[in-house]
Amino acid sequence: MKILITGANGMLGHEVQKTLKNEHELICADVAKLDITNKDKVIEYVTNLKPDYIVNCAAYTAVDAAEDNYDAAKKVNADGPTNLAIAAKMADSILIQISTDYVFDGEKDVAESYKEDEKMGPVTVYGSTKADGEKGVEENCDKYYIFRTAWLYGVSGKNFIKTMLRLGKERDEVNVVNDQHGSPTYAVDLASIIKQAIDKKIPYGIYHTTNQGFTTWYEFTKMIFNLANIDCKVNPVTSEEFASKAKRPKNSQLSKDKILAQGIVIPTYEDGLKRYLEEELNQE
Numbered sequence: 001m002k003i004l005i006t007g008a009n010g011m012l013g014h015e016v017q018k019t020l021k022n023e024h025e026l027i028c029a030d031v032a033k034l035d036i037t038n039k040d041k042v043i044e045y046v047t048n049l050k051p052d053y054i055v056n057c058a059a060y061t062a063v064d065a066a067e068d069n070y071d072a073a074k075k076v077n078a079d080g081p082t083n084l085a086i087a088a089k090m091a092d093s094i095l096i097q098i099s100t101d102y103v104f105d106g107e108k109d110v111a112e113s114y115k116e117d118e119k120m121g122p123v124t125v126y127g128s129t130k131a132d133g134e135k136g137v138e139e140n141c142d143k144y145y146i147f148r149t150a151w152l153y154g155v156s157g158k159n160f161i162k163t164m165l166r167l168g169k170e171r172d173e174v175n176v177v178n179d180q181h182g183s184p185t186y187a188v189d190l191a192s193i194i195k196q197a198i199d200k201k202i203p204y205g206i207y208h209t210t211n212q213g214f215t216t217w218y219e220f221t222k223m224i225f226n227l228a229n230i231d232c233k234v235n236p237v238t239s240e241e242f243a244s245k246a247k248r249p250k251n252s253q254l255s256k257d258k259i260l261a262q263g264i265v266i267p268t269y270e271d272g273l274k275r276y277l278e279e280e281l282n283q284e
């Protein structure tokens with residue numbers, strides 16, 4: 001298959017390249033090669049290339065900064081996927097758009113997880129622009145996948161685990177929020193889900209694609225320190241004690257029933273963390 005990866009230099013973009021490169025012809029575009037906010041350029045590029053798939057890994061991901069930069073976030077997160085959807089339809093390409101748990105308000109009881117067909121209700125600028133990106137895809141092409149993920153981490157770029165590994169070595173104790181629930185997701189495993197979806201040609205639509213299992217940042221940090229043999233006390237705190245510009249969802253739990261029913265194999269977050277730490281700590 002000929003596959004165009006946009007935002008190819010981002011964290012997920014790197015992993016998607018590594019996962020797909022042996023079996024597919026990849027065209028990897030960073031922002032300099034293809035700015036997804038430039039509608040004319042996107043249409044020209046995609047209709048000339050005629051890829052079988054477009055995997056859109058490009059996004060404005062600075063959740064807090066987005067609160068003061070609506071226009072910039074909207075351009076990349078809403079207009080960008082819309083442009084790609086218009087171009088995908090013209091070129092008869094299949095569009096894979098990556099979305100987020102932030103399209104929900106995160107207020108649901110933590111005993112439950114969000115299903116794909118639930119009404120979106122974003123409460124942040126980042127979340128609302130990503131939700132508009134989903135609508136732009138749905139309204140402008142028929143052959144699409146929207147893969148919502150959450151708590152994504154990988155070896156490329158910054159992430160929560162890298163921060164905790166550093167703090168755990170520098171300090172005797174750290175405070176970590178214990179009232180946000182979700183599934184830490186290894187970018188390698190999301191890239192594998194994308195590959196499996198392409199290989200299996202699963203039905204088009206929206207799917208929830210995080211690692212399996214749920215935890216809190218506090219419990220996850222204890223697991224990180226335990227596996228990395230770091231002796232640092234972890235204190236549970238509330239979101240209110242840990243102020244951030246953009247409100248974080250209390251419940252980011254995304255039900256995987258729909259994608260699992262397609263026979264897609266998804267490891268647990270514990271398994272993802274172990275493999276990530278092997279990769280990360282071997283680099284040091």
Ligand SMILES: NC(=O)c1ccc[n+]([C@@H]2O[C@H](COP(=O)([O-])OP(=O)(O)OC[C@H]3O[C@@H](n4cnc5c(N)ncnc54)[C@H](OP(=O)(O)O)[C@@H]3O)[C@@H](O)[C@H]2O)c1
Pocket residue numbers: 006007008009010011012013030031034035036037056057058059060061076080098099100101130149150151152153157
């Ligand atoms: N990270 C998470 O925890 C998380 C959670 C849920 C969902 N997601 C979603 O997962 C996807 C991948 O996220 P990520 O963490 O890999 O993001 P990332 O590391 O921030 O990468 C995003 C990439 O998009 C590029 N980009 C920005 N504006 C662009 C434009 N106008 N045209 C083309 N490329 C542009 C960036 O390039 P520059 O760096 O050069 O600007 C960067 O390489 C995104 O859709 C994100 O919303 C992420």
